[in-house]
Amino acid sequence: MSDTTLARTDRYDELTRIRATRPGEIAAAAARRQRRGLPGEGERLLIIAADHPARGSLAVRDRPLAMASRRDLLERLQTALDRPGVHGILAAPDVLEDLLLLGALEGKLAFGSMNRGGVQGSVFELDDRFTGYDAATLDAMRLDGGKMLCRIDPGDPATVVTLESCARAVTDLAGRRLVAMVEPFWSGRNPAGQVRNDLSAEAVIRSISVGQALGVTSAYTWLKIPAIAEMEQVMAATTLPALLLGGDPPDIDTAFAGWGRALTLPGVRGLVVGRALLYPPDDDVAAAVDGAAALVREASR
Template structure:
């Protein structure tokens, strides 16, 4: 495991190098050959969501997370990263983001398990910062809870962010859930309701992408939208084989444009990040 002494030194003494690294990062087109994308997600820690499987603080070590991310992002077929500013900036300083898509995570305010968990206010990137850092888009969580008054502010904030990102020609990746205090409704009907609300947000949907979980009856779920859709990997627990099988089936549906996976690939049960990523990449673009 690296100790990242140079990274720590730069952060303490030369913080301006973050903006300098962003200014010279080599960018790439959204699609490059293949019609489906593999995005590695690492925005969980900013919501205090550090557990993977039976390990409650699996993501608690930043240096270990960076080790795992640098392995994952170097694997053939990986297209990009989804993360909060702190993680993006570490990886920029490490020179790990050239020729990759970078999606900035925007609203991380609803901390997992907090009394204010449904207050999904925008506490990380905003659209102006995403454009200024030359990132490729922004991702927002959009939990819709009919018994939570804060949902109205979340919908308004997401709509504004979608409009602003589209104005800069950037992807707005929306992760909608029909939710309540008991958790997210992962039934097909619940996911369809969430999609229906989320895809109507903003002054235009021209740059809007959806990020949704793989649930039962995905064929019916995908008929709810014409927007480009990425599949949410989630935490597979002790059954990664079942997760891969469900992803494989869903990836064949019209409109599905790839995977956004974090913990399942970064913290597999055997800790073999490279093999986990390669296995997921092999699912893409299958007929």
């Protein structure tokens, strides 16, 4: 084992010691964190997403427990955050707090995931309860905004509860001048009972139309939407800033080509990508992140 690996192991052991004996250090780290501002005119963002484990979504392609090791995930996140052109991260409280204690969020944007209650594969998966951050805590921790999943299933009466909860969160975030990152999907269950998001242009536009109207104001609302082939038609449905989500594409080269085309459209302000960059097929996180950063830089010119 190398000295570097030993040093990192010591740091992760220290995380557990701090959490057990000095939990107040998390708030102290948040209070002293150096922040960066939102993008300027023409600037596009690259945000790393790491909120999947919080709703039990650990698989990447054919690896069902790819994201199971917290130390491995933190290593990959630190590698990604250290690369030039990465502006920040989106994660649930436990991951953001580990990164705060590791000093990995200095000068980065940090968005907290708010509703992770729709555990993947559960009978209540479409009940996206708010089990993570709330607006008051995001503000107190000096984070830059909150992200909410908003899956709309016309055949599920519980969807209206999700809509109401998301609307309340948008309102609360706007009252604190924090970004509300809304991730809307038109969703439903297939014959096997699995939740699937409809990625047709019509469905994506419908989800945007509902999602962007949530809350008493949309002044601080950003959209997080999938990059599909008909992005020109999709982006014509909104005047809000939009970030493209990465998902878990089967072919990274095809995904990069699609992101590159979509990033040139008015209103598209960057990428929010997790598994595709953190767990690339060749496991070269730095190279995958650098490729995405190059796309974002090119679109910002």
